[in-house]
Amino acid sequence: MAKTKLMALPLALFLLCAGMTLSAQTWKIGYLPSTVGQALTKAWGTGIDTTLKAAGNVQLQALDAQMKAETQVSMMDDFINQGYNLIILQPIDAAALTASVKKAESKGIPVITLNTDTLAPHFACVTMDDYGAGYLVGESIGKTLKGAGNVALIQSPPGALAGVEREKGFRASMAKLYPNIKIVGAQNGEWNKDKAIAIMNSFMQVNSQLDAVFAVNDNMAEGAAIAAESAGRLKNIMIWGFNGQMSTLAQIESGKVFGTAYTNAYDQGAIAAKLALEALKAGTKTFAKTQVVTVKPFLATKETVGQIPAASRW
Amino acid sequence: MSITALRRLILIGLLLAIGLGLSLASPSFLKLDNLMTLLQEASQTGIVAVGFTLVLITAGIDMSIGAVIAITAMICANFLTYTHIPAFAFIPVALGAGCLVGLFNGFFITRFKLPEFIVTLASRGILAGLALLIAVKDADGFVSNVFIQDPVYLGFGGTVGPFYIITIVFLVLAVLVQFFLKRTRSGTNIYATGANPTAARLSGINTDKTIFAVYMFSGFCASLSSIFLSARMMTAMPEFGIGSEMDVIAAVVIGGTPFTGGIGDIWGTVIGTVFLAMIKNGILKLGISPYIQPIVIGGIIVVVVVVDVWYKGFAERLARNRARRRTAEQDRAAA
Numbered sequence: 248m249a250k251t252k253l254m255a256l257p258l259a260l261f262l263l264c265a266g267m268t269l270s271a272q273t274w275k276i277g278y279l280p281s282t283v284g285q286a287l288t289k290a291w292g293t294g295i296d297t298t299l300k301a302a303g304n305v306q307l308q309a310l311d312a313q314m315k316a317e318t319q320v321s322m323m324d325d326f327i328n329q330g331y332n333l334i335i336l337q338p339i340d341a342a343a344l345t346a347s348v349k350k351a352e353s354k355g356i357p358v359i360t361l362n363t364d365t366l367a368p369h370f371a372c373v374t375m376d377d378y379g380a381g382y383l384v385g386e387s388i389g390k391t392l393k394g395a396g397n398v399a400l401i402q403s404p405p406g407a408l409a410g411v412e413r414e415k416g417f418r419a420s421m422a423k424l425y426p427n428i429k430i431v432g433a434q435n436g437e438w439n440k441d442k443a444i445a446i447m448n449s450f451m452q453v454n455s456q457l458d459a460v461f462a463v464n465d466n467m468a469e470g471a472a473i474a475a476e477s478a479g480r481l482k483n484i485m486i487w488g489f490n491g492q493m494s495t496l497a498q499i500e501s502g503k504v505f506g507t508a509y510t511n512a513y514d515q516g517a518i519a520a521k522l523a524l525e526a527l528k529a530g531t532k533t534f535a536k537t538q539v540v541t542v543k544p545f546l547a548t549k550e551t552v553g554q555i556p557a558a559s560r561w
Numbered sequence: 562m563s564i565t566a567l568r569r570l571i572l573i574g575l576l577l578a579i580g581l582g583l584s585l586a587s588p589s590f591l592k593l594d595n596l597m598t599l600l601q602e603a604s605q606t607g608i609v610a611v612g613f614t615l616v617l618i619t620a621g622i623d624m625s626i627g628a629v630i631a632i633t634a635m636i637c638a639n640f641l642t643y644t645h646i647p648a649f650a651f652i653p654v655a656l657g658a659g660c661l662v663g664l665f666n667g668f669f670i671t672r673f674k675l676p677e678f679i680v681t682l683a684s685r686g687i688l689a690g691l692a693l694l695i696a697v698k699d700a701d702g703f704v705s706n707v708f709i710q711d712p713v714y715l716g717f718g719g720t721v722g723p724f725y726i727i728t729i730v731f732l733v734l735a736v737l738v739q740f741f742l743k744r745t746r747s748g749t750n751i752y753a754t755g756a757n758p759t760a761a762r763l764s765g766i767n768t769d770k771t772i773f774a775v776y777m778f779s780g781f782c783a784s785l786s787s788i789f790l791s792a793r794m795m796t797a798m799p800e801f802g803i804g805s806e807m808d809v810i811a812a813v814v815i816g817g818t819p820f821t822g823g824i825g826d827i828w829g830t831v832i833g834t835v836f837l838a839m840i841k842n843g844i845l846k847l848g849i850s851p852y853i854q855p856i857v858i859g860g861i862i863v864v865v866v867v868v869d870v871w872y873k874g875f876a877e878r879l880a881r882n883r884a885r886r887r888t889a890e891q892d893r894a895a896a
Contacts, residue, residue, distance in 0.1 A: 283851045283852070308848055309850075309851055310845060310851055310854075311851035311852075311854065311855075315800075315804065316798060316800075316801075317605075317790065317794070317802075317805070320793070320794055321598070321602055321841075322845060324598045325595075325598070325842065325846070327594075328589055328592060329587070329595075329846060330589060340706050340796065340798060341706070342706040342707065342708040342795065342796035342798075343706060343794045343795075343796045345708060345795060345796070346793070346794060346795040366708055404800070405693055405696070405703065405704035405799065406696070406703075406704040406705075406706055406798055406799060406800065411703045414703075415701060415703070418701075
């Protein structure tokens with residue numbers, strides 16, 4: 248029994264010390280992306296952090312929702328219970344986070360959403376134009392293929408709004424502009440590189456003629472490129488990604504990935520942080536309508552990728 | 562004092578120590594709002610864990626619980642979107658679906674003598690797919706997560722006084738099941754089935770029936786928790802609950818029910834779920850990097866289980882030595 252108490256003591260002490268870092272009283276901002284492990288959410292975090300640091304008395308805490316809406320909802324509750332002054336949130340699902348956003352705003356905590364809007368009005372939403380950019384990718388693929396050929400899609404998990412919007416935009420441009428291009432396959436790559444490799448392999452086995460693949464994020468595009476290269480078919484298959492992370496831009500330069508819809512994620516994070524500071528300074532607590540800021544996409548291909556300076560690559 | 566009771570006290574001691582550490586570290590930890598959220602989270606895992614404990618006592622395992630949560634949510638979403646049937650009428654149907662999954666699991670485990678893990682893993686896969694299949698779709702055929710507005714259904718996410726309804730349901734369920742386990746013949750049958758199925762059969766216990774019952778109850782509990790989850794989140798998603806089986810397993814094992822079956826109880830599971838929820842809740846308040854958080858949670862679980870196992874071994878050694886000494890003394894006295 249005594250020995251157990253001895254083991255509990257250092258544990259409690261450790262937790263105590265870790266907690267000390269939270270004591271100084273300033274504005275507390277919570278950053279809650281879908282997951283912290285991705286290039287995109289890291290770049291947002293950097294953009295937010297740099298802008299807030301320049302402003303001074305702000306303290307930023309990030310939490311990892313691990314891609315699970317349930318976890319994200321309980322983390323929202325936690326930010327609310329702890330009396331954070333503002334929350335920057337990338338909702339994993341629009342409907343699932345609506346109740347949380349409502350709750351936060353009803354307690355006077357403004358919420359800024361990133362990429363996915365919720366159904367409840369809140370302070371602001373800083374978003375990439377997923378649908379529009381997906382449409383642009385479709386247009387570009389159609390133009391390069393001269394309006395005829397076989398394309399395949401590597402999808403996001405069903406219900407992941409950002410991925411679904413990209414796919415919808417893409418399909419809309421195909422249906423409207425290039426009715427002769429056939430979509431020969433669409434599989435869920437779960438945002439994930441190794442899953443995309445397996446899917447790409449099966450696409451290539453089933454379709455002897457495959458001209459283009461659109462993966463709704465860059466990780467999956469990189470996976471598709473790996474599979475196509477090892478099958479020796481990279482020359483004949485044009486691979487498109489989405490987001491524009493640093494590694495993919497490099498692969499575009501080396502000719503492995505054909506193109507991606509690039510968004511400056513640092514800027515997007517910085518915009519959210521600036522809005523956050525404005526809200527905190529103004530002290531406004533209720534918002535009848537969400538202020539939507541859309542960050543323009545940029546199609547990066549071998550010809551245009553050079554226009555993205557090193558400082559804007561994430 | 563018995564070994565089990567002492568082990569329980571040690572676990573409660575650890576729980577209080579960590580709680581104390583957390584309340585010193587973060588002033589918001591002891592706030593009523595936070596404690597109620599903590600209990601709400603614990604109950605979400607806890608309701609599933611109550612059913613899971615019974616399965617574990619029979620030395621089985623149920624990997625399908627997460628997927629049962631998903632399929633139940635989808636059934637409710639369909640009723641809410643496409644019909645005007647009131648919530649209290651379709652919720653029993655949804656709960657029945659959970660029991661049906663248990664029936665399916667029990668059937669393959671008892672009739673075909675398949676390993677529990679494989680059967681329930683397979684039904685997990687089947688259900689996860691089914692959940693996507695029956696999910697509500699938009700005009701383009703993409704899964705669309707409905708925003709639930711039915712006031713009766715949303716009521717399940719509400720509170721009575723400061724307590725969330727789910728917390729009350731969890732505690733009532735825990736008390737009932739604990740009573741059932743310890744005070745009824747059927748409860749004893751569950752322990753007997755797990756401790757030694759052959760002996761149980763020979764002494765006239767219908768072990769197949771017991772196994773059917775525990776898997777059906779496990780499915781029921783998962784379905785029940787799903788209703789509360791979708792009411793809290795005001796939506797239902799086909800990926801709800803998938804992966805949550807790990808939390809349930811962790812909570813039950815922390816609570817002292819081993820994989821080997823034959824022992825364990827609901828009080829342990831209640832403490833285990835509160836313990837896990839407290840660590841998860843507390844960790845968010847410490848300002849630690851999100852990369853470190855899962856490591857700390859994993860570390861604490863290991864420490865708790867190690868202490869538990871170490872103490873169990875220690876107590877058994879102690880009891881053995883004492884018994885040996887006593888026999889030696891008796892021998893001496895006889896001589």
